[in-house]
Amino acid sequence: MILDNETTHQFAELALAALRKTGLAATPRNYELWYAHVEGKNPSLSAHIQKAMDSTGKVTQEKADQLYKKLVQHSDISNDVIDLMTRFHTEVTDLYDIVEQTGESAQGHSEKLSDMSDQLRDSTEKFPAVGALLEGVISVAKTMREENQYLEDRLAASIEEVNTLQRDVEAIQREAMQDALTGVANRATFDRSLEKHMSEAKENGEPLALVLGDIDHFKKFNDTWGHQTGDQVLRLVAEVMNANVKGMDMLARYGGEEFAVVLPGTTLENAHRLADKIRCAVESRRLRKRRTDEDLGVITMSMGVAQLHAPDTMETLIERADGCLYAAKSAGRNRVCDERELKTPDEESHQGVA
Known part of the structure; x- marks a missing residue:
C-alpha cells in the first residue's frame, strides 16, 4: 500500500523525534532504521530497538549499527536510500562549507542544489519512506536561495547607502575646512x-x-x-x-x-x-x-x-x-x-x- 503524503510526514516527524530522544544523530541510516520502527511494519525490529535501549531510553550508535546491519541492510531499497540521502547530504554540506569559507554568493551553488533537488524529488516517488524528509530539505534549500537573494539585494542597497553617507560626510568635511566664498582653506x-x-x-x-x-x-x-x-x-x-x-x-x-x-x-x-x-x-x-x-x-x-x-x-x-x-x-x-x-x-x- 502506498502511503499518502500526510501519513509519510507524520512518520517522518515521529522518526526524527524518536531519534532525538534516543540521543542518536539523524544520519540517513539512523533515520531509515527509526522510520521503519515507527511505521510499525517490522515488529521484530521494534522489539530489538526496545531491548537496545538503556534505562534512560538512550541507544548507543554501536547498537544502532548492529540493528541496521541485522534487520535493515539486506532490504531491497536500503542501499538506494543510503546513496540517495548521502548524495543530498554531501551537496548541502559542500554548499554551506563554500559559503562559510569564502563568503561568496551562494547563487551558483543554489542553482546546482536546485537541480539536485529535482532529481531527488523524482527518486522519492520510488521511495515514499524518505519522501517526507527530502521534501522538507528541498523546501529548506528553496528558502535558502530566496533568503540569499534577499540578503544580496539588501547588501547592495546597504553598500550604496554607505557610499552616499560617505560622500555626504566628505562634503561636510570639505565645507568645514574651506572658505565658503573663495573655496580655499579657511x-x-x-x-x-x-x-x-x-x-x-x-x-x-x-x-x-x-x-x-x-x-x-x-x-x-x-x-x-x-x-x-x-x-x-x-x-x-x-x-x-x-x-x-x-x-x-x-x-x-x-x-x-x-x-x-x-x-x-x-x-x-x-x-x-x-x-x-x-x-x-x-x-x-x-x-x-x-x-x-x-x-x-x-x-x-x-x-x-x-x-x-x-x-x-x-x-x-x-x-x-x-x-x-x-x-x-x-x-x-x-x-x-x-x-x-x-x-x-x-x-x-x-x-x-x-
Missing part, C-alpha cells in the same frame, strides 16, 4: 596646518616659510563698486594664488582680504620668489564688472614673508610675517617684503596702513 584649517608643519619642520630640521598677502586698497574698492564686485575680487585673487601653490604648500583665506600660504620645506629666498611670482600674476589680471563688462582696472597685493626659527611659536611666526606685510604696505604697496628687511618694533608702525 582660518581654522590654516591654524591646524601651520601647527602641524611647524612641528614636523622642527623635528626633521627642515625649513618652513610663511607668506601673508593683503589686497591693496580693498576697502576703497569695495565701497566704490559694491560688495558683489568685492567678492569677485576675492575669488579672482584666490584663483590666481591657488594656481601657483603646489604640492604640500597650502593656501588659506586668513581673514577679510588677507591670504596666507604655508610653505613646508621652503627657504626664505624661495618663499620670497614665490610671493613675488604670485604678486605679478595677480597684477597681470584686469578685472571687469560682470553685468556691464566695465573695466575696473588691476588688482595689486602687498606680501610679507617670514622664515621659521627654532624658538618660534605659531604666534611669533605669524607676527613676524604680519610685520613684513605691513612693511610692504608702508613702502608703497604692490611689493614683497621678507624678514631680512623688517624694521625693529621701535621703528615700525601699523597705524594708518590699509
Whole structure:
C-alpha cells in the first residue's frame, strides 16, 4: 500500500523525534532504521530497538549499527536510500562549507542544489519512506536561495547607502575646512596646518616659510563698486594664488582680504620668489564688472614673508610675517617684503596702513 503524503510526514516527524530522544544523530541510516520502527511494519525490529535501549531510553550508535546491519541492510531499497540521502547530504554540506569559507554568493551553488533537488524529488516517488524528509530539505534549500537573494539585494542597497553617507560626510568635511566664498582653506584649517608643519619642520630640521598677502586698497574698492564686485575680487585673487601653490604648500583665506600660504620645506629666498611670482600674476589680471563688462582696472597685493626659527611659536611666526606685510604696505604697496628687511618694533608702525 502506498502511503499518502500526510501519513509519510507524520512518520517522518515521529522518526526524527524518536531519534532525538534516543540521543542518536539523524544520519540517513539512523533515520531509515527509526522510520521503519515507527511505521510499525517490522515488529521484530521494534522489539530489538526496545531491548537496545538503556534505562534512560538512550541507544548507543554501536547498537544502532548492529540493528541496521541485522534487520535493515539486506532490504531491497536500503542501499538506494543510503546513496540517495548521502548524495543530498554531501551537496548541502559542500554548499554551506563554500559559503562559510569564502563568503561568496551562494547563487551558483543554489542553482546546482536546485537541480539536485529535482532529481531527488523524482527518486522519492520510488521511495515514499524518505519522501517526507527530502521534501522538507528541498523546501529548506528553496528558502535558502530566496533568503540569499534577499540578503544580496539588501547588501547592495546597504553598500550604496554607505557610499552616499560617505560622500555626504566628505562634503561636510570639505565645507568645514574651506572658505565658503573663495573655496580655499579657511582660518581654522590654516591654524591646524601651520601647527602641524611647524612641528614636523622642527623635528626633521627642515625649513618652513610663511607668506601673508593683503589686497591693496580693498576697502576703497569695495565701497566704490559694491560688495558683489568685492567678492569677485576675492575669488579672482584666490584663483590666481591657488594656481601657483603646489604640492604640500597650502593656501588659506586668513581673514577679510588677507591670504596666507604655508610653505613646508621652503627657504626664505624661495618663499620670497614665490610671493613675488604670485604678486605679478595677480597684477597681470584686469578685472571687469560682470553685468556691464566695465573695466575696473588691476588688482595689486602687498606680501610679507617670514622664515621659521627654532624658538618660534605659531604666534611669533605669524607676527613676524604680519610685520613684513605691513612693511610692504608702508613702502608703497604692490611689493614683497621678507624678514631680512623688517624694521625693529621701535621703528615700525601699523597705524594708518590699509
